[in-house]
Amino acid sequence: MQVRKVMTRAMTRAMALVVAIGAVGIAHAPASAQWSRTYEQFYLPGKFNWTFRNTYATADRLFNAFDYGHAILYERLYTEPNADSSLLEVKEYDFITRKLLVSPPRLPLDEAAIEVAYAKMAPEAMMMFDWAHLLHRQVYDVLASEDMSQAEKDAKIAELVRYYKTRPDLAFSSRPKNMDLMEQQPYSLAFRQGYPKFNGLIWGYHWLQVGLYEPLMTAMDLNGRQAGVLAAVARFRQMLEHAPEHMPRIMPMTPAIAPTFAKRYPEAAIIFDNLHSMHDVVSDILANRKVPKSQKRVEIIRAAERYRDDTSYVMTEKEWMDMAQMMGAQNMGGPAVGILPGWPTPTVARGSTMAEAMKNMQHGGQGTMTNMPRMQHGADSSAKADTAAMEAMPGMSHGADSAAHDMSQASGRLPSPPAAKAVRKSSPKAPVKNAKVTKKPITAKKPTAPSKPKAAPKAPPMDHSKMPGMHNMPGMKP
Amino acid sequence: MRSFLNRSGFTALLGLGLAAPARAQTDYYNTDRGRPVQIEDAYVTERYAFELKLAPVWLERQRGGIYNWGLDPEIAYGISPRTQIEVGLPLVYTDAGVARRSGIAGLELSVMHTLNRETETWPALGIRADLLAPVGGLAPDRAYPTVTGIATRTYRWARFNVNGQYTFGSALPAAPVGGVVTGAGAAEVSRWLLGGAVDKTFPLQAMLVTAEFFGREPIHEGEPVEYSTSGGVRYQLTPTLVLDGGLGRRLNGTAEGWYVTFGSAYAFSLASLFPTGR
Numbered sequence: 001m002q003v004r005k006v007m008t009r010a011m012t013r014a015m016a017l018v019v020a021i022g023a024v025g026i027a028h029a030p031a032s033a034q035w036s037r038t039y040e041q042f043y044l045p046g047k048f049n050w051t052f053r054n055t056y057a058t059a060d061r062l063f064n065a066f067d068y069g070h071a072i073l074y075e076r077l078y079t080e081p082n083a084d085s086s087l088l089e090v091k092e093y094d095f096i097t098r099k100l101l102v103s104p105p106r107l108p109l110d111e112a113a114i115e116v117a118y119a120k121m122a123p124e125a126m127m128m129f130d131w132a133h134l135l136h137r138q139v140y141d142v143l144a145s146e147d148m149s150q151a152e153k154d155a156k157i158a159e160l161v162r163y164y165k166t167r168p169d170l171a172f173s174s175r176p177k178n179m180d181l182m183e184q185q186p187y188s189l190a191f192r193q194g195y196p197k198f199n200g201l202i203w204g205y206h207w208l209q210v211g212l213y214e215p216l217m218t219a220m221d222l223n224g225r226q227a228g229v230l231a232a233v234a235r236f237r238q239m240l241e242h243a244p245e246h247m248p249r250i251m252p253m254t255p256a257i258a259p260t261f262a263k264r265y266p267e268a269a270i271i272f273d274n275l276h277s278m279h280d281v282v283s284d285i286l287a288n289r290k291v292p293k294s295q296k297r298v299e300i301i302r303a304a305e306r307y308r309d310d311t312s313y314v315m316t317e318k319e320w321m322d323m324a325q326m327m328g329a330q331n332m333g334g335p336a337v338g339i340l341p342g343w344p345t346p347t348v349a350r351g352s353t354m355a356e357a358m359k360n361m362q363h364g365g366q367g368t369m370t371n372m373p374r375m376q377h378g379a380d381s382s383a384k385a386d387t388a389a390m391e392a393m394p395g396m397s398h399g400a401d402s403a404a405h406d407m408s409q410a411s412g413r414l415p416s417p418p419a420a421k422a423v424r425k426s427s428p429k430a431p432v433k434n435a436k437v438t439k440k441p442i443t444a445k446k447p448t449a450p451s452k453p454k455a456a457p458k459a460p461p462m463d464h465s466k467m468p469g470m471h472n473m474p475g476m477k478p
Numbered sequence: 479m480r481s482f483l484n485r486s487g488f489t490a491l492l493g494l495g496l497a498a499p500a501r502a503q504t505d506y507y508n509t510d511r512g513r514p515v516q517i518e519d520a521y522v523t524e525r526y527a528f529e530l531k532l533a534p535v536w537l538e539r540q541r542g543g544i545y546n547w548g549l550d551p552e553i554a555y556g557i558s559p560r561t562q563i564e565v566g567l568p569l570v571y572t573d574a575g576v577a578r579r580s581g582i583a584g585l586e587l588s589v590m591h592t593l594n595r596e597t598e599t600w601p602a603l604g605i606r607a608d609l610l611a612p613v614g615g616l617a618p619d620r621a622y623p624t625v626t627g628i629a630t631r632t633y634r635w636a637r638f639n640v641n642g643q644y645t646f647g648s649a650l651p652a653a654p655v656g657g658v659v660t661g662a663g664a665a666e667v668s669r670w671l672l673g674g675a676v677d678k679t680f681p682l683q684a685m686l687v688t689a690e691f692f693g694r695e696p697i698h699e700g701e702p703v704e705y706s707t708s709g710g711v712r713y714q715l716t717p718t719l720v721l722d723g724g725l726g727r728r729l730n731g732t733a734e735g736w737y738v739t740f741g742s743a744y745a746f747s748l749a750s751l752f753p754t755g756r
Contacts, residue, residue, distance in 0.1 A: 033599040039559045039592070042527035044754065045747040050717060068682065079634075105682050107714055110507045113681040116634045120598045163754045 034297070036123045038170070043134050044163045048148065048156065052140035055222075056229050059212060062236070063137070065104035066205045069096050070129070070279065071114035073198060077191075077286035078296065079117045088198045096201065097240050108137075118286075122300045124169070125282060128308070131170040132275040135160060136209060139268055143216040144225070154264070161267050172274040173310050174267040176320035179354040181306055181313040182251070182277045187299060190288035191280065192351040199351070200239075200247025202283070204333065206276040207252040208236040210269070211336025213261035218337055232336045239333060246343055249350045250357065251280060252332035255324035262324075266317055273320070278307045327357060505529070505745055506686050506714040507679060509639065512536075512550075514710025514724025514739050515690040517641045517675035520604030520630040522554075522562040522590050526747050529554045534741035540733050546572045552586070560592040570616050582614025596632055604628040610667070622647050622667045622697075636676050641692070643671040649699050668694040684714035696731075704731035710739070718745045 043049065053060040072092055080087060111126065112119040119126050142148065142156045165171050183189065192199040215228020239246045254269035255262040262269035285291055285299045306312045315323070329335050330344035348357040511518040513534065523529050530553050537547040552566035566586035572579050587609045596602035606626040612618055626643040645667045673692020680686070689709040696704065708726025715721055724739045 034597040035600060036595040036597050037560065037593075038595055039525060041525040042556065042745075042747045044752060045749045053717070075634075100682075105684070107684045107717060109681050109684075110679075112632075113507055113679040116632050117598075120596055120632065123595045123597060159754055163752065166753050 038124050038127045040127070040130070041167060043138060044160060046156070048141045048145045049138065050141060052137065052144040055144050055146075056140075056212075056226070059208075059229050059233050060140075061104035061106060062101065062208070062233065064106070064108050065096070065100045066209070067109040067111055067133070068100055068105070068114060069201060069205060071109070071111040071118075072096075073202070073283065074118040074286060075115040077283065078115075078121060078293075081286075081289060081293065085194055088195050093197055093201065093243075097243075101237075101240070121297050122282075122304075125278075125300050125304045128170045128172065128304055129275065129279070131164065131167055132172055132271060135164045135268070136272060136275075139265075140212065140216070143213060146222055157265055157268060161265075161271070164271070168308065170308075172271045172278070172307050173314070174270050175310045175314045176270045176317060177274050177277060177307060177313045178315045178319075179323075181303070182280055183353040183355070185281070185284070185303075187284045187288040187291050188281075189284060189351070189353065191283035191286075194287050196350060197244045197247075199283070200244030202279065203248035203250075203252055204236055204239045206279070207239070207248050207257055207333035207336070208232060210252060210254045210261070210272055210276075211236075211257045211333075213254075214258040214336045217258075217260045217264070228337055231339050235334070235336070235339050244350060246333075247350075248333035249331045249346050249348050250327060250352060250354070251276060253320075253324035253327065255321045256327065256329040256332050257336050262321070270317070270320065274307050278303060281307075323354070327354065331357070505720040505743060506684050506712040507681075509675065509677060509686070509688060509712065510743070512739065513741050513743070514712065514722040515675055515688050515708050515726070516671075516692055516706070517639050517673045517690045518628065519637070519639045520592055520596075520602040520628040522560060522592050522604065523556040525556040525559055526751055527556045528746050528748070529743050530746065531741060531743045534739070534743075536737060536739045538733075538735055538737035540735035544573070544735075546570070548583070554588075562590050564588040564590070567613075579616060581616045584617035585611040585613035587611065596630060601629045601631040604630075618650075618667070620647065624667070636678050639675045639677070641671070641673055641675075643668065645669055645697060647697070649697050652698050652700050667697045669697045670695050686712045688712070702731060704733070705729045708737075719743070 073088065076083065076088055076092060111130070115126070138160050139157055142153050142160065145153070148156065161174070165174070211232050212229055215232055216225055219225040219228045239248075254273050258269070281303045282300055285296055285303070291299055328347060331346050331348045334344045508521050509515065509517075509519045513531075532551055534550045534552070535547065536550070537545065539545055548568055548570040550566055550568045552564060554562050554564040557563050564586070566588075568583045568586065570580065570583040588606060590604060590606040593603040593605065594600055604627075606628065608624045608626070610618065610622045610624075612620055622645055624643060624645040626641060629640045631638045647667070649669070650667075671692060671694040673690055673694075675688055675690035677686050677688035687709070688711075689707070691705070691707045693703050693705045695701070706726060706728045708724055710722060710724025710726075712720060712722045720743050722739070722741045722743075726737050726739075728734050728737070
């Protein structure tokens with residue numbers, strides 16, 4: 001009986017401890033407590049769900065691994081801001097590329113279980129990513145559904161986009177955002193400059209994520225789609241060799257990597273480009289040490305609002321398409337179908353901004369634009385050059401479209417992490433000269449004929465007068 | 479387990495799985511009441527999602543070789559943002575020598591609301607209201623309402639959940655020795671229950687390991703505070719199916735003994751309930 005009493009007393013004390021733990025968690029909240037009421041919502045039901053998982057298991061599992069890459073990136077950047085860049089560039093990168101991508105998780109990951117601190121700091125942004133990733137996956141499912149006609153797929157994807165938009169608190173705008181939002185903020189570029197390998201990996205993820213839409217759409221049958229998807233996956237894996245040499249040099253844009261998809265489903269494609277763009281923005285905010293930890297959330301939430309609204313930093317759909325074509329798939333990892341054994345020749349430096357890339361467009365000079373799609377060099381273009389009319393250049397504008405550019409530090413870009421300096425020094429200033437073309441054949445079966453890229457429609461000469469943002473662009477020779 | 483379930487009313491009676499938060503693709507990360515431990519997290523079923531638990535079973539062995547087992551089919555639905563409703567119908571079988579009884583042990587109705595998502599300054603907080611209705615031969619002879627407060631705090635190395643619960647209604651006469659189910663005494667409730675759980679997530683394996691410790695005061699007159707501890711695993715088998723299993727022990731009280739649980743939950747939805755113009 002005495003033993004039982006002692007035991008009961010001990011248990012009561014243990015109970016008090018449990019209560020204390022809970023109380024600490026609650027009482028910890030300061031006056032400026034951050035209260036979030038964002039919530040999860042189920043995916044649109046339909047028999048198409050999980051088709052991609054069942055039909056293209058290899059690619060699907062890779063996407064699960066991609067979830068980890070994004071999550072651990074944010075977690076490390078946020079919780080270990082002073083860590084050496086090797087934490088991400090070597091330790092995490094090696095784990096991801098040598099283990100995780102070799103044997104990817106069998107299920108989609110709950111990123112909140114990986115990016116614990118980041119998820120508590122910016123749950124709204126995390127949920128935005130989750131919601132868009134859900135749309136991403138469901139679009140794969142629709143495009144992978146062999147029992148759906150093209151018309152049915154069109155209708156279903158339209159329905160998915162409509163459903164996606166029922167959450168305005170989470171949905172990215174389906175109006176294209178210009179590159180100022182991603183590259184001209186005070187914190188911009190910190191990640192790509194400080195962590196070129198990991199940044200290349202993330203862009204490689206995004207290349208595959210949008211790129212897979214192309215073989216799914218252009219192949220004529222299941223065999224063709226299977227081969228095309230495998231080839232794209234194999235190409236992605238090739239990008240990991242000698243990293244970051246063959247990784248995308250600028251953010252892959254859907255119209256360049258998956259033009260068929262972007263043309264047929266522009267709203268979805270724009271949403272995905274905005275999604276990937278905001279991934280970069282969050283990385284920059286977290287990586288830039290000049291943004292104090294206490295301001296990380298403020299900046300992320302501000303950026304998230306801009307990516308959701310339909311008014312700030314917008315450009316037209318045509319401008320978005322044109323910009324993607326101008327920047328060129330060769331700078332974004334190359335095409336996702338009709339993949340050749342060698343690598344396309346990049347025309348921009350790794351980590352370039354769109355502005356810097358434009359700077360390299362020295363027409364008729366060094367010949368750097370010889371591969372630039374839809375750009376005609378020489379007399380036609382120069383004859384039409386009219387810098388005064390270029391102010392509406394998407395992604396380059398610093399005027400009207402940037403009205404929401406209300407950053408207090410907008411007067412100058414914040415410095416990058418220390419590691420960035422070394423990286424910058426080693427970054428080739430003249431990428432084209434340094435670019436190598438390898439001849440490693442891809443291991444996957446080549447796509448069948450239907451998945452070959454269609455010959456691009458002959459574009460009219462680029463009218464520079466319609467290239468907004470080219471106003472006063474240094475190095476631009478009209 | 480059965481005896482414990484009897485004593486903690488719908489909280490414990492259906493506790494093996496009635497309140498079922500679910501993330502459609504990552505359900506393993508959402509611990510549910512009784513799936514596999516009693517202490518759950520503050521998150522509810524996703525909006526528009528159903529979570530169906532068809533085979534949540536439990537088995538307990540009390541001192542004296544009394545075996546009880548039950549099956550608790552339940553369904554939860556994310557009816558509005560951060561809010562779920564849930565219905566359960568527990569089926570119970572008790573075996574204490576000649577005193578064998580089986581039947582429905584009440585109708586479980588529940589509403590749970592997540593107040594907020596966890597942030598750097600606030601744990602996730604949830605509240606739940608339950609009602610155990612007198613339906614079935616082994617149900618209590620009157621309805622018992624219960625309110626529960628839930629807090630969830632996550633750290634990189636572990637996550638903590640704290641639950642506190644109170645049941646309204648008059649006290650019941652002392653339970654029969656050995657916890658043998660007899661009519662109206664079948665659904666004894668806890669006057670209060672307080673406990674905490676810690677879990678460790680293995681996200682790449684889609685698995686969660688958890689352990690809990692809690693105390694409760696039976697609503698029966700003269701019953702001492704009882705303490706229990708248990709542990710278990712939740713494992714995501716497919717994007718829509720999660721399995722769980724647990725092992726626990728009541729450390730004192732008239733129903734001292736071991737119990738095991740096993741369950742599965744399937745997530746789905748109905749297109750007609752979605753806001754896409756259909």
